[in-house]
Amino acid sequence: MPARDLPAPALATLCHEPFFADGWLYERKLDGMRVLAERRGTSTTLWSRSGRDVTESFPEVAEAITTRAVGEVLLDGEVVAFDGPHTSFARLQPRIHARGAAARARRTPVFYYLFDVLRADGADVRDEPLTARQRLLRATVRTGDPLRLTPHRVHADATYLGEVCARGWEGLVAKRADAPYGRGRTTDWLKFKCEAGQELLVVGWTDPEGSRRGLGALLLGYHETAGSDEVVYAGKVGTGFSERVLRDLRARLEGLARSSSPCTRGRLPTAGAHWVRPELVAQLAFTEWTSGGQLRHPRFLGLRTDKDPAEVVREG
């Protein structure tokens, strides 16, 4: 069922230079799925970020909103699953995709972390400042699992962000305390992400598509141990290049081409791969290693000329 009159959720802007200032509130960044909950009459509909009805995926959340919220409301929050102390998108994924009976059969527990309200008592409250909306939110919903309020702190600093990352959190979201609810992407909400980084071997490339020039993605790998002949495939990176860098990389890789993969382990891409001798070292930033041993949300930062390819091993 298509969403009608559904406001778009406010989206935070990624910020690579964290700052801490008065007038901002800081929340834990949760690694789950963005969900708007719309309570009308005596039922609740859950909406995904793109306006898809996802009530069937999280029926217990919808039921909890129906019984624990009051009036006609539109709430904003993140549905998460836990792996130990950490929110885990991988754990949540089966719940996202499975519908109806299949969803009920796989009862991975989920929680709905509420952090905002767009409509309360039938009225649009998006132009109220954040702090006022937070009060409205607390007055509108009785928490209790699976409903939880997203805690925030008024003061934070770089040390706190460091602690948060050491704890394995995904990062922080900074929100301007006096800002109205954003229409789509907004700089009133900023994401400070905990990122991992490391050097990896370039083991190949894929062809560009559409208007892209040079190459589509770099294929990456690392040595099982330093100096070892064993090369483990580590996935691809397809973003972070300027057009000029794309063309330069392609030219250099042509000169290193070989007919077969240098990788001895890992699940390799099935089609469209060109392989090279593993002599170039790339610097990468990414959020985490997936359970399949590949990079999640990778971006290319540049080539390293000061690093011996033989020494490239997995760090995390």
Next chain:
DNA sequence: TTCCGACAGTGGGGTCGCAAT
């Protein structure tokens, strides 16, 4: 004139469901 925000386009991993093999 310069800068910024919105948009389009291209790229990633993973899961599920379904059609084709």
Next chain:
DNA sequence: ATTGCGACCCCACTATCGGAA
């Protein structure tokens, strides 16, 4: 029974253009 593919989630980034500053 297996495989391939699209549709979703989560995203990353660059290039471009028009309007704001």
